[in-house]
Amino acid sequence: MKKFAFCLTLIIVALSSCTSGVSRKSQAGADTLRLSYSRLLNIVEHEGYKVVEISNPWKQGEVLHRYVLVSNPDCPHLPEGTIINVPVKNAVVFTTVHASVIADMGIKERISGMSDVEYVKREEIKALVASNKIANVGSSMSPNVEKIIDLSPDVIMLSPFENSGGYGRLDHIGVPIIECADYMEISPLARAEWIKFYGMLFGAEQQADSIFNDVVTRYKALSDEAKAYDSHPKVMVDFPSGNTWYVPGGKSTIGRMIADAGGRYCFADDDNGGSVALALEKVVSQCDDADLWLFRYGGEEKSLNSISNDYKVFSHIKAFSEGNVYGCSTERTTFYESTPFHPDRLLEDFIAMFHPQTKRQPTYFKKVK
Numbered sequence: 001m002k003k004f005a006f007c008l009t010l011i012i013v014a015l016s017s018c019t020s021g022v023s024r025k026s027q028a029g030a031d032t033l034r035l036s037y038s039r040l041l042n043i044v045e046h047e048g049y050k051v052v053e054i055s056n057p058w059k060q061g062e063v064l065h066r067y068v069l070v071s072n073p074d075c076p077h078l079p080e081g082t083i084i085n086v087p088v089k090n091a092v093v094f095t096t097v098h099a100s101v102i103a104d105m106g107i108k109e110r111i112s113g114m115s116d117v118e119y120v121k122r123e124e125i126k127a128l129v130a131s132n133k134i135a136n137v138g139s140s141m142s143p144n145v146e147k148i149i150d151l152s153p154d155v156i157m158l159s160p161f162e163n164s165g166g167y168g169r170l171d172h173i174g175v176p177i178i179e180c181a182d183y184m185e186i187s188p189l190a191r192a193e194w195i196k197f198y199g200m201l202f203g204a205e206q207q208a209d210s211i212f213n214d215v216v217t218r219y220k221a222l223s224d225e226a227k228a229y230d231s232h233p234k235v236m237v238d239f240p241s242g243n244t245w246y247v248p249g250g251k252s253t254i255g256r257m258i259a260d261a262g263g264r265y266c267f268a269d270d271d272n273g274g275s276v277a278l279a280l281e282k283v284v285s286q287c288d289d290a291d292l293w294l295f296r297y298g299g300e301e302k303s304l305n306s307i308s309n310d311y312k313v314f315s316h317i318k319a320f321s322e323g324n325v326y327g328c329s330t331e332r333t334t335f336y337e338s339t340p341f342h343p344d345r346l347l348e349d350f351i352a353m354f355h356p357q358t359k360r361q362p363t364y365f366k367k368v369k
Helices: 002-016 096-104 123-130 145-151 168-172 188-192 195-202 205-227 253-260 280-286 304-310 312-316 343-354
Strands: 030-033 041-046 049-055 063-070 082-085 091-093 111-114 155-158 177-179 234-237 244-248 275-279 292-297 325-329
Touching: 041 195, 049 195, 063 177, 091 096, 096 111, 096 123, 096 195, 111 123, 111 145, 145 168, 188 205, 188 253, 188 343, 195 205, 205 253, 205 343, 234 253, 244 253, 244 280, 253 343, 275 280, 280 312, 292 343, 304 312
Parallel strands: 063 082, 091 111, 091 155, 155 177, 234 292, 292 325
Antiparallel strands: 030 041, 041 049, 049 063, 244 275
């Protein structure tokens, strides 16, 4: 009954809104935009505004957030949700990846402030931070709220977390918070498709669509290429922290990308879409016959000797004993800024490592010696 009442309310809202005619796909003045990959976004276009609904990735059947993107300020009747006047001209961004997406769309000047600026690797954004054209608003965990208020942003873009309990003082300064839950998508192209939402926010839909279409075309071409190779190496991923190893789940974007590159992921049978905490011994046991080991790291450069000194048990892993270990320094590359919305770039790295006969050289990873 509640579901019926909710649907009826939506119909009434649509009919009483500022729409004046029949849309291309419905008789209620609304046009549901078809997304090819995302499972978390639902976008309905009305005349003068769009309703963007984000499904809660942690609670099936619930809505994380509903946004109403208003392009016509004269709309007299708007549905319930966080109202955002578009295009956004001034944004405070809490993650380097979303700052990079904005730069990809050619509108980096719309970023007025960023948190955690020490993690920025993209040169054009670093230059804006260095020249104070992008203000440093402190740590994402403890932002300088007064500075954010002084910037008068139209929106704050940040990544939500399960059971976060809200965003503290940011919830009470009157600035809409964009919950960028794209990282919870379970396929590489699903996450990349969120650029369409961000394009709508900033009035850069054409740029966003063009970028996404190019990514899809290239990703599919690379995946088709990988299917033609006979080799299917077994792959283990990432690095332990003490005696705990956080591995990507079998249904994660990394797990799916390994398969698309023609690899066999050690935990492909796992049903998780996020990371899974496992005991060190469990990973070593399940991956002892892995052909390749790929990991990301911060800090000092890794070597086989330094790894062996820290973890003697790795000598039992085939990939380690044969020297087929590849590391990605997240401090020396733009890995976290570049690959989430350009998964084709990471897929090409995987193909280069899984199928050396291609003579490709990986961009983000290099062989650990």
